Amino acid sequence: MSIYRGLAMTVAGSDSGGGAGIQADLKTFAALKVFGTSAITAITVQNSLGVHGVHTVPPEIVIDQMKAVLSDFNIGAVKTGMLGNSETIEAVCEGIRSWPVDKLVVDPVMVAQSGDSLLEDSAVRAIKEQLLPLALLVTPNVPEAEKLTGLSISDVQGMIHAASAIGEMGPKGVLVKGGHLSGETMNDVLWISGKSITLSSPRIETENNHGTGCTLSAAITAELAAGCDLKEAVERGRAYLRLALENGFKPGKGYGPTGHCVTADWL
Template sequence: MNRLAKAMTIAGSDSGGGAGIQADLKTFHQFGVYGTSAITAVTVQNTLGVTGVYPLPTEAVAQQMHEVLRDIGTDAAKTGMLFNAEIIEAVSREISHFDVKKLVVDPVMIAKGGAKLLQDEAIAALKRFLLPLAEVITPNLPEAEFLSGLRIETPEQMREAARAIHQMGPRHVMMKGGHLQGDAIVDILYDGRDFFEMEHERVPTRHTHGTGCTFSAALTAELAKGTPLVEAVDRANRFIVEAIRTAPQIGGGHGPTNHWAAVK
């Protein structure tokens, strides 16, 4: 029997099930990876928006990570909503203590409806403590603007921002280009030396809640299985396109993607 790959998600709970811990664990399962979790906050939300955010005590986040990692371990991990500087520092300490090499940082900052999911003072902690531990960071363009301080309206500006973010410590920067106009979406992966452009279909739909979480979870699952990064990004991209294309049309707002989409 082949060894079962394991992946951990450190993120917030989404009561609507479309993003956060719920999306991550469903995606891990779809990729054939055993998923574990550390919940950082409980959010109150549905497809219409976020109406409440309740962060867990920092000690509770750290203890969840510590107990899982000392017993079960993990082959890769991802972070999502971390909310405040204290949680970011605690997560970074546990990642370092257990020497987690394959860390995917999804810098969740703002919900689709505009609710703030990362406090302003936490951005400095993210840059100082977590990004130097990351194998790859996966910002969308608004998140990349927050991190880099640069305006991003063109592919060349995406590259400029990727260079700036890479200097903060992550080994790779995966710039998601979905916020630029065009029939196709062009993502840019940067390894500190070379840029890799990846083009995929844009699916016209409002049902895109949790796409960042689902993409980064798919990427984490592939890294946990030992897939090389560029191939892992490609498989995650193909999965998220299919998940959006086959979205279950749930709710009256930004509905979730299909976490049971075929893994191609």
């Protein structure tokens, strides 16, 4: 009998510093006892101090990686992270359509924590028009939600409006993450098929938070692959991220990563 609860795939960029991207996703999958596969979209030259270079993988190689995995493994859920440009987004959409993926989580990675851009401006339209209609869930933070909608977000009500606007672009669910807003309480807004709920928890003050968006979307993807419904997967993903933040550490000179090797209480 396998120790794994399911199989998942991440389509994202590599983080040579190990705190975000493909590395964070696979660590999260493993911590949640889900077997992880991958398609790498870009190689970043990166450490805890910033992104020093980005080398994109040719779109045909991205789609070939996806097809190789999806044609062989019984993948329960797929997530996307850093896609970089419209050509890669189009290739990823083709891969998803070739082997229909029912559970797609889109993390619309646009800017690194250091402030470095990870998405060409022309690619935002491709995300909105091509990728989001394929998604079960999209997980933008506040700046990403503002870029996707053109709205200004300063509070929970603004997050609700943005979630609804993104929902009109085609995904079945939207999770707007409120970590960029100030306050002792961290609020996320989950929108599913026209209804929104606010998920709140005490803010954890830490500088060891590199890769939180990747980690959260990967945890949600893992729980979807393990058989959870969308709301439960989001709740478990948030719980796992909180535990990882509580156990973050500082291996370099800049922002540290979360502690991915924690054990969730439902395992």
